[in-house]
Amino acid sequence: MHKEANEVLLEIKGLFKKYDDMTVLDDVNLSINKGEVVVILGPSGCGKSTLLRCLNGLEKIQGGDIRYRNKSLVDKDVNWQEIRQHIGMVFQNYELFSHMTVIENILLGPVKVQKRDKNEVMEQANQLLDRVGLLDRKDSYPRQLSGGQKQRIAIVRALCMNPEIMLFDEVTASLDPEMVREVLDVILGLAKQGMTMLIVTHELSFARAVADKIVFIDKGKICEISDPDEFFTHPKTERAQHFLNKFQY
Amino acid sequence: MQNLGINVFLKGRNMIRLFEGLMVTARIALIAIIIGSLLGIVLGVVWTSKSKWIRSVCRIYLEMFRIIPILVWLFIMYFGVTTVLNIDLSGEFVSIIVFTLWGAAEMGDIVRGALESLPKHQIESGKAIGLSFWGLYRYILIPQAVRRMLPGAINLATRMVKTTSLVVLIGVIDVIKVGQQIIETSRIEVPTASFWVYGFLFILYFVICYPLSVLSRRLENKWNG
Numbered sequence: 001m002h003k004e005a006n007e008v009l010l011e012i013k014g015l016f017k018k019y020d021d022m023t024v025l026d027d028v029n030l031s032i033n034k035g036e037v038v039v040i041l042g043p044s045g046c047g048k049s050t051l052l053r054c055l056n057g058l059e060k061i062q063g064g065d066i067r068y069r070n071k072s073l074v075d076k077d078v079n080w081q082e083i084r085q086h087i088g089m090v091f092q093n094y095e096l097f098s099h100m101t102v103i104e105n106i107l108l109g110p111v112k113v114q115k116r117d118k119n120e121v122m123e124q125a126n127q128l129l130d131r132v133g134l135l136d137r138k139d140s141y142p143r144q145l146s147g148g149q150k151q152r153i154a155i156v157r158a159l160c161m162n163p164e165i166m167l168f169d170e171v172t173a174s175l176d177p178e179m180v181r182e183v184l185d186v187i188l189g190l191a192k193q194g195m196t197m198l199i200v201t202h203e204l205s206f207a208r209a210v211a212d213k214i215v216f217i218d219k220g221k222i223c224e225i226s227d228p229d230e231f232f233t234h235p236k237t238e239r240a241q242h243f244l245n246k247f248q249y
Numbered sequence: 250m251q252n253l254g255i256n257v258f259l260k261g262r263n264m265i266r267l268f269e270g271l272m273v274t275a276r277i278a279l280i281a282i283i284i285g286s287l288l289g290i291v292l293g294v295v296w297t298s299k300s301k302w303i304r305s306v307c308r309i310y311l312e313m314f315r316i317i318p319i320l321v322w323l324f325i326m327y328f329g330v331t332t333v334l335n336i337d338l339s340g341e342f343v344s345i346i347v348f349t350l351w352g353a354a355e356m357g358d359i360v361r362g363a364l365e366s367l368p369k370h371q372i373e374s375g376k377a378i379g380l381s382f383w384g385l386y387r388y389i390l391i392p393q394a395v396r397r398m399l400p401g402a403i404n405l406a407t408r409m410v411k412t413t414s415l416v417v418l419i420g421v422i423d424v425i426k427v428g429q430q431i432i433e434t435s436r437i438e439v440p441t442a443s444f445w446v447y448g449f450l451f452i453l454y455f456v457i458c459y460p461l462s463v464l465s466r467r468l469e470n471k472w473n474g
Binding site: 056080095109112158161 | 368370371373374375376377378379380381384388389392393396472
């Protein structure tokens, strides 16, 4: 959708990751341009979630390099607290902080971490909440919300930090089917605004609609990187073909 | 009127003396609970360390208070340590030390349990918005852990209040000791004094401990509702 910008934001080179003796990611190379929406597909356990977690410093890597704005994130002196303000992440388990109201959840990062002015952040939060249709729930506690609502709030919480890149890790995987749509619509809206995103999902038709680029991973390796239409109609590899077939009845 | 045992409280300074004794009990319990809880929170956070070595030290510290009776601790500190180190400590001071160390050990275990029971995602979500180690504890983990550990902590506080009754045995004149003295001195005139005095103590302990359990229930309801 936004192919005109060619500035590389995130670059992954020869990334290698293992848990004990099990190799999870093997020689992963990928670069993400500003404004690009990259969707990562692949069978369960192929390492796609782990890849996202590496990009946010939640997992240590054993080899290769990750560069954000040409600065290596593998150095020992990387300040992850700083980096995470630029690379936002939303998880599968929509974990809002259960002891805080919606608005407190959203304000915590911008006010306490980024030391921004509370009123200014409040205004931004209100706008974002309005955009996801949840302005009237700002004083609710997470337990009073549905899964879909919680996940939309989690997205707002991440957005309010003004990140440059957003990582979505199977954000609809634990939602009831009727709530998937409302969350995907929010992400689609972000794509239209030019947000740079890396999305791991199992929603294939959504992937096709939102992606600028599809990355197919199997057994810890990138098998293919394609244009979405091409990937869904003429996958280059047999494994991708096999994967797509499983979703058809 | 002479047979009415309740008059025992009106004789001389009896009521004031009981009140003074109560103050000693309350002082020991209160100081130990407050300092013990603060130390316990620090201990609990340290206890969640990944280092096996640190965890073992914390565990041994707790077990020393679980296995050895508090009475023995009071005796060791009051009669043993003071003579070995050749220092003079008041019974009340020793009591405060022992109860504080005990409170810290038990509180540490409660805090550790509460922290470890928190879902791992809460930590990751906190990290994802850029919180530092201390920020995570201050804004996310401690506030959530407090809610989980409250029943245990209040239970500990009431246990500590009740266990202060042991300090009599290292010569502290607490509310129970005063009660015994009153019973002794009124034995002839008021034969039923023990019923009235101990009955009064019964009510006193209830008055101190009951509000604590009401408080804990209120807070739990507030945080759950």
